[in-house]
Amino acid sequence: KQEVTQIPAALSVPEGENLVLNCSFTDSAIYNLQWFRQDPGKGLTSLLLIQSSQREQTSGRLNASLDKSSGRSTLYIAASQPGDSATYLCAVPGGTSGSRLTFGEGTQLTVNP
Amino acid sequence: EAEVAQSPRYKITEKSQAVAFWCDPISGHATLYWYRQILGQGPELLVQFQDESVVDDSQLPKDRFSAERLKGVDSTLKIQPAELGDSAMYLCASSPGGAYGYTFGSGTRLTVV
Numbered sequence: 001k002q003e004v005t006q007i008p009a010a011l012s013v014p015e016g017e018n019l020v021l022n023c024s025f026t027d028s029a030i031y032n033l034q035w036f037r038q039d040p041g042k043g044l045t046s047l048l049l050i051q052s053s054q055r056e057q058t059s060g061r062l063n064a065s066l067d068k069s070s071g072r073s074t075l076y077i078a079a080s081q082p083g084d085s086a087t088y089l090c091a092v093p094g095g096t097s098g099s100r101l102t103f104g105e106g107t108q109l110t111v112n113p
Numbered sequence: 114e115a116e117v118a119q120s121p122r123y124k125i126t127e128k129s130q131a132v133a134f135w136c137d138p139i140s141g142h143a144t145l146y147w148y149r150q151i152l153g154q155g156p157e158l159l160v161q162f163q164d165e166s167v168v169d170d171s172q173l174p175k176d177r178f179s180a181e182r183l184k185g186v187d188s189t190l191k192i193q194p195a196e197l198g199d200s201a202m203y204l205c206a207s208s209p210g211g212a213y214g215y216t217f218g219s220g221t222r223l224t225v226v
Contacts, residue, residue, distance in 0.1 A: 031212055043204055101148075
C-alpha cells in the first residue's frame with residue numbers, strides 16, 4: 001500500500017526566504033507525482049505535475065524535483081511571499097485501479113511580512 | 114481555464130438527515146473521483162468512476178453513502194443518514210487519464226450538527 005509522508009508538517013518563514021518542502025513515498029512504481037496548493041476552506045489547486053521520466057518541473061518561482069529511486073520529491077519556493085501562505089500537498093497515483101491518488105498530510109506554510 | 118464545478122459550497126445538516134453533493138467534471142474527462150478530507154489530513158478517495166461505471170469504491174461506507182454518474186458526465190454523492198463523523202470537505206476531481214494529472218473542484222464543506 002502506497003504511503004506518502006510530508007515534512008515538515010508546518011513551516012513559518014519571513015518574506016523573501018527560499019524554502020524547500022519534502023515529500024516521500026514508499027512505492028517507487030509511480031508514473032507521476034503532483035503538487036497541490038490548498039487555501040483554508042478551499043479546494044485543491046494543481047501547481048506542478050512531474051512525469052516519472054522527468055527529474056524536475058518549473059513554474060514561475062516554483063520548482064519541483066522527483067527522484068523515483070529514492071522515493072522522494074521536493075518543492076522549492078523561491079523568494080517567498082505572504083500570498084504563498086497555504087497548505088501544500090503532494091500526491092501520487094496508485095491503488096487497485098492504478099490511478100487513485102494517495103496524498104500526504106500536507107505542509108502548512110506561513111510566510112510572514 | 115476549464116474547471117470542475119461543485120455545489121453547494123457549504124452545507125449544514127442535522128444528524129440523521131440526508132444530504133447530497135453535485136459535481137460537474139471538465140468536459141471530456143472520463144474519470145471522476147470523490148474524495149473526503151478531514152480537517153488537517155490529506156484527502157482520501159471515496160469512489161472513482163470511469164464514464165458511468167464505478168471502478169473503485171473500496172473506501173466508500175456503503176451502508177450510508179451512495180454515488181452515481183448516470184450519463185457518464187455529472188455525478189451526485191449522497192449520505193443518508195448523516196452522522197457527526199461525516200463532517201468534512203468533500204472534493205470532486207476529474208482527469209482525462211492519470212498521466213495527465215487531476216483537476217479538483219472547490220469542494221463542499223459539510224457540517225453535521
